[in-house]
Each structure stands twice: as structure tokens, then as C-alpha cells.
Amino acid sequence: MELLSGNEAIARGAWAAGARIGAAYPGTPSTEAMEAFAALPEVYAEWCTNEKVALEVALGASAAGARAFATCKHVGLNVAADPLFTAAYTGVGGGLAMLVADDPGMYSSQNEQDSHYYAAAAQLPMMDPADSQEAQDMTRDAYELSERFDVPFLIRSTVRISHTRTPVEPKMRTEAPEHPFESDPAKWVMMPAFAKPRRVVQLERVSALKAWVEECPYNRIIEGERRVGIVCAGAVFQHVREALPTASVFKLGVTWPLPAQRLRAFADTVDALYVIEEASTYLRDAVAAAGITVHDTLSPLPGAGELTPSLIRAAFGEEQPAHHDAAEDVPARPPALCPGCPHRLVFKELARLKAIVCGDIGCYTLGALPPLSCMDTCVCMGASISMAHGFELALGATDHRPVVGVIGDSTFAHSGLSSLVSTAYNNGAGTICILDNRTTAMTGRQGNPFNGTTLQGRASREMDIEGVVASLGIEEITIVDPNDMQAVRSALKAATANADTLSVIVFRRPCVLLERVREKPYLITSCTGCGVCLTLGCPAIGKHADTGLSYIDMDLCIGCGQCAQYCRFNAIEVAE
Amino acid sequence: MSVKVLLCGVGGQGTILAAHVLAQTALRCGQQVKVSEIHGMAQRGGAVTTDVAFGENVESMVCGPGTADIVVSFELIEALRNLPLMRDQGRLIASDELIKPASVLTGRQAVPRDVVGRLQDVGAVIVPARSTAVEAGTAKASNMVMLGALSALLSFEMPAWEETVCAFVPERTREANIDAFRAGRAFLIEKGAAL
Numbered sequence: 158m159e160l161l162s163g164n165e166a167i168a169r170g171a172w173a174a175g176a177r178i179g180a181a182y183p184g185t186p187s188t189e190a191m192e193a194f195a196a197l198p199e200v201y202a203e204w205c206t207n208e209k210v211a212l213e214v215a216l217g218a219s220a221a222g223a224r225a226f227a228t229c230k231h232v233g234l235n236v237a238a239d240p241l242f243t244a245a246y247t248g249v250g251g252g253l254a255m256l257v258a259d260d261p262g263m264y265s266s267q268n269e270q271d272s273h274y275y276a277a278a279a280q281l282p283m284m285d286p287a288d289s290q291e292a293q294d295m296t297r298d299a300y301e302l303s304e305r306f307d308v309p310f311l312i313r314s315t316v317r318i319s320h321t322r323t324p325v326e327p328k329m330r331t332e333a334p335e336h337p338f339e340s341d342p343a344k345w346v347m348m349p350a351f352a353k354p355r356r357v358v359q360l361e362r363v364s365a366l367k368a369w370v371e372e373c374p375y376n377r378i379i380e381g382e383r384r385v386g387i388v389c390a391g392a393v394f395q396h397v398r399e400a401l402p403t404a405s406v407f408k409l410g411v412t413w414p415l416p417a418q419r420l421r422a423f424a425d426t427v428d429a430l431y432v433i434e435e436a437s438t439y440l441r442d443a444v445a446a447a448g449i450t451v452h453d454t455l456s457p458l459p460g461a462g463e464l465t466p467s468l469i470r471a472a473f474g475e476e477q478p479a480h481h482d483a484a485e486d487v488p489a490r491p492p493a494l495c496p497g498c499p500h501r502l503v504f505k506e507l508a509r510l511k512a513i514v515c516g517d518i519g520c521y522t523l524g525a526l527p528p529l530s531c532m533d534t535c536v537c538m539g540a541s542i543s544m545a546h547g548f549e550l551a552l553g554a555t556d557h558r559p560v561v562g563v564i565g566d567s568t569f570a571h572s573g574l575s576s577l578v579s580t581a582y583n584n585g586a587g588t589i590c591i592l593d594n595r596t597t598a599m600t601g602r603q604g605n606p607f608n609g610t611t612l613q614g615r616a617s618r619e620m621d622i623e624g625v626v627a628s629l630g631i632e633e634i635t636i637v638d639p640n641d642m643q644a645v646r647s648a649l650k651a652a653t654a655n656a657d658t659l660s661v662i663v664f665r666r667p668c669v670l671l672e673r674v675r676e677k678p679y680l681i682t683s684c685t686g687c688g689v690c691l692t693l694g695c696p697a698i699g700k701h702a703d704t705g706l707s708y709i710d711m712d713l714c715i716g717c718g719q720c721a722q723y724c725r726f727n728a729i730e731v732a733e
Numbered sequence: 734m735s736v737k738v739l740l741c742g743v744g745g746q747g748t749i750l751a752a753h754v755l756a757q758t759a760l761r762c763g764q765q766v767k768v769s770e771i772h773g774m775a776q777r778g779g780a781v782t783t784d785v786a787f788g789e790n791v792e793s794m795v796c797g798p799g800t801a802d803i804v805v806s807f808e809l810i811e812a813l814r815n816l817p818l819m820r821d822q823g824r825l826i827a828s829d830e831l832i833k834p835a836s837v838l839t840g841r842q843a844v845p846r847d848v849v850g851r852l853q854d855v856g857a858v859i860v861p862a863r864s865t866a867v868e869a870g871t872a873k874a875s876n877m878v879m880l881g882a883l884s885a886l887l888s889f890e891m892p893a894w895e896e897t898v899c900a901f902v903p904e905r906t907r908e909a910n911i912d913a914f915r916a917g918r919a920f921l922i923e924k925g926a927a928l
Contacts, residue, residue, distance in 0.1 A: 160753075160760055160768070185772055264771055288767070321794045322753070322768040324760055392794070395767075399792035467797025479821040480799030481855060487814045488842040490834040492744060492779030520777065528839055601772075691839045696778055699838040712872075 170296025375410025386427025881917025
């Protein structure tokens with residue numbers, strides 16, 4: 158037995174099924190699935206610029222006859238939704254499975270949407286493993302099923318499946334059956350003339366899937382007391398088993414389509430049927446639509462966030478186990494930019510400039526938190542640039558604060574680039590800051606087109622951000638070291654001075670977690686207590702509660718020197 | 734029967750590695766295991782928790798209020814934060830390290846008063862993890878000191894622990910990590926707090 162995370166197990170399942178092409182864009186909690194797949198023998202795997210590209214690469218590989226594997230997080234599926242819906246018409250050549258990892262509780266995401274709705278909307282079968290063994294086995298089986306029903310299969314996980322390690326009996330690889338490519342425009346060219354008949358094929362397939370799902374082994378009943386019957390899936394199944402060990406449980410392994418007949422039969426065997434799910438009403442609505450009376454729990458389950466066994470027990474009126482009350486004086490501990498983070502001074506100076514800042518997705522979203530508190534919007538990948546354009550359109554005729562879009566190198570490659578093309582095309586104004594820290598930092602320092610590192614270490618090219626930007630006809634481009642306060646300040650001042658033009662500043666310095674270089678730490682010698690250094694939000698700088706004077710934690714300080722540039726009293730010096 | 738251990742601390746303290754060693758040791762000893770980790774944004778110095786459940790039969794991978802048999806905190810404020818998750822008569826071991834969150838560093842909030850005293854009032858054993866690790870050769874092995882302390886509360890045999898520790902840490906720091914583990918275990922035994 159091996160202890161595998163759900164992500165590793167899903168990768169193992171795809172590998173065992175003979176999948177040989179993998180494509181993804183990293184996103185928590187899905188990232189390690191493609192990393193684990195890439196580390197297995199006899200596979201090709203790559204990071205793509207975004208999830209839409211990744212699914213299209215996988216679909217192309219499938220059309221060509223290979224078994225293919227794609228992964229993304231829930232919001233990544235929004236990006237990939239365009240090929241997804243039509244892949245449900247074309248079907249597959251070689252089997253195609255796609256992991257979509259949801260984040261109920263939003264540990265590392267901007268929303269907690271439920272990907273089940275995509276399965277229902279696109280009419281693509283979806284499996285919900287409840288532990289790593291199931292994650293491996295279901296994913297492996299999904300390939301044979303994908304070919305049998307001529308349709309991509311979605312594997313849905315959540316943070317508690319993807320990032321929970323449970324024992325797995327690893328399956329060995331079997332070679333996939335051959336599906337040599339033959340030109341077949343009626344299947345693969347989705348123009349109206351061909352799409353209309355494929356729509357009929359899709360409907361026939363849905364009927365076949367609905368028949369299959371009544372018999373398939375992934376839906377199973379755990380018999381218990383008649384009094385309470387629960388319908389659930391995925392990680393919630395584990396919580397239900399712990400919270401209500403005597404209940405009868407219908408564990409769904411396939412969450413679209415639902416086995417309506419089996420569910421109705423199950424409902425007949427219990428006094429009251431309940432549906433338990435996280436941050437959604439998808440399952441409840443779908444079970445009710447099958448003509449089943451779904452009962453309300455004694456007190457409602459929370460509509461937002463993750464479930465736990467405790468929350469489920471509470472909803473059924475069971476007492477919580479004895480425990481200590483939460484202490485009221487525990488300070489919150491949100492994440493923060495690392496000591497020496499090259500993003501810090503950009504936000505400090507943008508705040509000084511009183512800019513309207515349209516932010517984006519990455520470590521630098523932390524610039525929104527105090528004390529930097531310098532972000533006005535953050536919605537989705539790439540939105541910084543396009544929303545900044547919208548701000549400029551709305552405010553352009555008025556006397557307004559400078560509008561600045563802030564985006565990382567990887568996010569720029571993901572979808573910021575198409576936003577910038579659009580702004581340039583429409584003669585938009587404003588300033589775009591590309592924070593080029595040479596990596597996709599938040600998800601664990603993956604490669605991207607602008608650092609030239611690929612997932613399996615193959616030779617690549619390091620693309621030139623300023624060259625790409627210049628090719629759009631944008632004339633004002635500056636390259637700045639973000640650890641140089643004066644350079645950051647003057648570059649921002651110059652770029653925002655002319656309200657009618659579009660300018661781009663590339664702030665280039667590697668993420669401190671890449672090389673982990675440590676210079677001699679700094680220390681504070683003759684602090685006056687002015688507190689300016691504290692406004693940088695560096696985890697290495699603190700204030701003595703009694704004297705109000707600042708100090709530097711020399712174990713945390715990496716000697717970047719950012720703070721020394723802000724001390725008007727020259728009280729911050731390199732420790733000798 | 735299953736045992737739930739909650740490991741908590743601050744992103745970057747090595748809670749996940751410690752959880753992996755615990756889980757692998759339990760697996761080696763023939764138990765069912767689940768380890769639930771939090772990755773991503775929280776790792777940037779935020780509060781992190783890792784849940785490890787093991788035993789003959791393990792269902793949920795997460796701890797709710799009053800369900801953790803043992804809470805192992807790598808940091809004092811996090812020990813206080815996660816105290817509600819400990820069950821009645823549960824065990825709490827906490828490192829004496831205190832890492833101030835941003836709001837405390839900048840003076841907007843204060844360190845909770847008398848953290849150590851309040852933790853000791855509920856039976857916590859406070860472990861000098863960092864100084865013990867430094868003595869063993871590297872401050873980075875603080876997580877192994879805490880794991881060693883935890884080992885004194887569990888019934889897995891030492892060879893199983895040491896084999897897994899060796900499998901998880903780089904070869905050049907193996908000795909320091911094993912020494913740190915043993916010192917943490919000895920500390921708890923000396924305190925009379927062991928199983």
C-alpha cells in the first residue's frame with residue numbers, strides 16, 4: 158500500500174489506463190495531479206498557458222487516438238468551458254478524462270462554485286471519488302468508459318480529496334487500445350451541418366449513460382437504520398459516515414447523470430431521505446427532480462463553506478462533543494507576502510500614488526491586505542488589465558486617480574495577454590504593471606512561457622515580455638527592479654503622468670522562494686518609532702509593544718534592504 | 734476505534750512533513766490512515782492545520798470541535814486558536830515558539846495575554862522545540878522535536894518511527910533529525926507526560 162494524495166492517485170489512475178498525454182494549467186487544489194502524472198514513466202505532460210488551451214491539447218491528442226489527461230481547478234473549468242461543451246458533441250478518439258478540483262471553503266480561490274453544474278450543463282458524465290483508492294480506480298476506469306460511450310469523463314474532487322492522503326493499492330499500467338486517427342469531419346468539425354446530427358448523438362448517449370448509471374458499481378448503498386437515509390458523494394460521504402454511523406447511506410460515485418430509479422428505490426426503504434452536500438444545492442435539486450421527497454434537516458446545514466462531521470451532527474440535532482470555547486483574543490493570521498518579496502514595494506508605492514489598482518490572481522493578491530491595503534478589484538485570471546480598461550472608459554473624461562492594472566508573469570501569459578491586446582487595439586489608457594517574478598509562485602513555482610521552464614524539464618524558450626508588449630505598438634515600456642524604491646517610484650510617476658496613453662512597466666526580480674538567497678540581515682539601530690518600516694508589512698519587522706520602537710527579526714530577514722530605503726533616519730543597517 | 738491528531742502551526746513550519754511521517758508510520762504499523770493538508774495561499778505565513786486520522790477504521794479526514802484526541806501545535810498562538818478542536822480529556826503539546834501575526838507586528842492587535850499559562854491550565858505540555866532542535870544540529874528540525882514528543886503519546890515502536898523519519902528527510906540531515914526526534918520524545922517522557 159502507498160499513501161497517496163487524491164491528486165497523486167488520480168494521476169496514477171490515468172497513467173494505469175495508458176494515458177500518455179497530459180496538459181494543464183496549475184491551480185490549487187489541482188496542481189499536484191499533473192505534476193504527479195509528469196513524473197510517471199512513458200508519458201508526455203506539459204503546462205499550458207491556460208485551461209482552455211490545456212483541454213484543447215488533450216482533446217486533440219484524444220482525437221488523434223491517444224488516451225489523454227487534463228486537470229484544472231474549478232475556476233479553471235470556466236476558462237475551459239468553451240471546448241468542454243463542444244467536446245460533449247465530438248466525443249473522443251482515445252479516452253479522455255479531466256480532473257476538476259473544487260475548493261469549498263475557499264482555501265485558495267476566489268469563489269466556491271460547484272463543478273457538478275458543468276457536468277449537468279454540458280451533459281458530461283462526472284465521477285466523485287471519496288478517497289485516494291477510489292480516485293485511482295475511478296480515473297482508470299473512466300478511460301475505458303470514455304471510449305465505450307464516446308465522451309470525455311470528468312473526475313470531480315474537492316480540496317479534501319485532492320489533498321488528503323489515504324492508502325492506495327497502486328495499479329500497474331496497461332497499454333491503451335489503438336484508435337488510429339481517421340479523418341471524420343462529421344464527428345470533429347462542429348459547424349452547424351455536422352453539429353446538429355452530433356447533438357442527436359449526444360442525446361442518445363445521455364440515454365445510454367442513464368441506463369448504465371443504474372447498474373454501475375460506483376454508486377452503492379451502505380445499509381443502516383431505516384429512520385434516516387442520506388444521499389451524498391465525495392469527501393462528504395466520509396463526514397456522513399463519521400457523523401451518522403447508523404444511517405442508511407446512498408453513496409454516489411457518479412454524480413451526473415444520477416441513477417434516478419435506484420435513488421427512488423432507496424428512498425422507499427427509508428423513513429426520511431436527506432441530501433448532504435457542500436456549498437451547493439446541486440445534488441438536492443437533482444434528487445428532488447427525480448421525484449424524491451427530500452427532507453430538511455432539523456436545523457439547516459450551512460449553505461457556504463466546507464462541511465465537517467460536527468456540522469452534520471449539529472444539523473441532525475445531535476450535541477457537540479465537549480470542547481473548549483474559542484478564545485476571543487486570538488489575533489487572525491492571514492497569509493502575507495514573504496520577507497524580501499519583490500511585489501512589496503510596488504504596492505507600497507502604488508498606495509503612495511493613491512492609484513486605483515485592478516489586481517489579479519497570484520501571491521500579489523496579498524497586496525490587498527493591511528498594511529499595504531492597495532488593491533481595489535480582483536476577480537479572475539487576467540481581469541486586472543481588462544477591468545483597468547473599463548475603469549479608464551468610465552472615468553476617462555473626469556479628473557481621476559491613476560488607474561493601474563497589476564498582474565503576474567504567469568497570469569499575463571494565461572489570459573492577461575489577450576486583455577492587453579484588446580486594450581491596445583481600442584487605444585485604451587492607463588498603466589499596466591507586470592510583476593515578473595520569473596515563476597508561477599502561488600501554486601508552487603511552476604514553469605510558464607516567460608521563464609522558459611517546462612513541466613518535464615524539456616528545452617524551451619524564455620519568452621520576452623517587453624518584446625511581446627512592444628509588438629502590440631505600446632511605446633511606453635520600462636523595466637524596473639522592484640526592490641529599488643526610487644526606481645519604482647519614478648517609473649510609476651512617469652507612467653501615470655500622462656492620462657491618455659497606455660504604458661507598461663515590467664517589474665523584474667525572481668521570487669525569493671526560487672533561489673532562496675539570503676544576504677546579511679538588517680537591524681534597527683536608533684529607531685525613532687516613526688513606524689514607516691511597519692507599513693511595508695514585512696513579516697520580519699515588528700514593533701515592541703512597550704516602547705513602540707521597531708525591530709527586525711534577524712532569523713526571518715533575508716537582507717533584501719527594502720525597509721532601509723524607507724527609513725528617513727538611516728536607522729536600518731546591515732548587521733555586521 | 735481511530736485516533737485523530739491535529740497538527741497546527743504557521744505556513745512554512747514543516748507541519749505537513751511531520752504529518753506525513755506520522756501517517757507513514759501508522760501505515761507501516763498496519764493501520765488505516767487519512768492525512769488532510771492545506772496547500773496554496775495559506776502557506777505564505779498563514780495559519781495552517783493538518784489532520785491525521787488513523788486506526789482500524791477511519792472515516793472523516795477533518796477534526797471538528799471536541800474531536801481531536803491530540804493537538805500538536807508548532808506555535809503558541811496557534812495552539813490557543815485550535816484548542817476548541819481538542820476533545821474532552823484530549824492531549825495538547827505545543828512548541829514554546831511564538832510567531833507574531835502581521836496584525837501584532839504592526840501593533841494593531843496584541844499577543845493574547847499569558848498564552849503559556851492558559852495552555853498549561855488545560856494540561857498542555859510546552860516543548861522547547863527550537864532550542865532542542867538547535868542542540869540537535871539544526872533549527873529546521875523543530876518539527877521532528879514535536880513529532881518525537883507526539884511519539885511518546887502513541888504506541889508505535891521506535892524503529893518504525895526512525896525508519897520513516899529517515900525515509901522523509903535528506904540524507905545529510907538524517908542524524909540531526911533523528912537526534913531531534915529522540916530529544917523531543919525524551920522531553921515528554923521526562924515530564925511524565927508520556928503514554
